[in-house]
Amino acid sequence: MKQNFLRGLKHGVPIGLGYLSVSFTFGMKAVADGLTPLQALLISMTNLTSAGQFAGLPLIIAQSSLIEAALTQFIINLRYALMSLSLSQKLDRDMNTPRRMFFSFSNTDEIFAVASSQPGKVGHVYLYGLMLAPYIGWAMGTLLGAVAGQLLPEFVRTALGIAIYGMFLAIILPPARKEHPVRVVVLIAVALSLCFRYIPMLSGVSSGFVIIICAVAASALGAVLFPVKEGDA
């Protein structure tokens, strides 16, 4: 019991450290854009999702419609549905409904990746240990960035602005290198995104909808051109 918890905790520490640095830039950006440190912290404590939070921030600042905010989160975080489905096949019998409801809150890309790479089934004790350090790292990093981010010298703050994109590239590029279809889908999404930015007629579309349109169009095209064979996904 205790051993399983500690094993999970140990697996979660590197994830927590990574989150600390990325959420630091989120906290810093949120405060620079006009939120209070407490407001930035609450977003991280209730959302626990990097891409969703970074995409949601400009929507809050611009007071976009709540429909746009909901749809943006839905599309950006749709991948979690797939991960949750996949992980549900791997859960131990001791994972009853309340425990599933509790753990699912923390099913991030990295926690999912570690949990599904474990041999055999995973139970609630291990998963609770696993989710602890990432959650604390994500919340603490946000608070630190929100409170202390503005104290850093400007050239450091400027340099940190690119951190989140470095993380995104580290997620996209390895599979894009290996799988031709992923490469094509990414290039289509990027090309569409560039169109929405630089073609005057299209540049009025707000940021949330741009992500939705690019992602849905590129993924649908990918699904038609390169259907994933059984066992690939």
Add this chain to the structure above:
Amino acid sequence: MSWSNYLPYLIVMAGVTYLIRMLPLTVFRREIKSVFVKSFLHYVPYAVLGAMTFPDVMYSTGSLWTALAGLIVAVVMAWRGRSLLTVAIGACLAVAAAQAVMLVL
């Protein structure tokens, strides 16, 4: 920002994100059969992150040149399969170095 302008977004964002994670883990529990839906879901994360990264990464540092330096380093490191944290730190260091070079020039 005032709490009345902020709270509705907090609730909507947290609610949507939680439901997406929670429902498939507790309610459905069955496998998706449609090849199209499966393939679509397989590609979504990469398309989302691609569209979020470009062209925004070029404006993330306030200068196209320092951003380009960070982008090149991030692409090379990510292409070689370095971890998330390593790539993020590498990109930041490249931007810092480019800023220093720009100061000297």
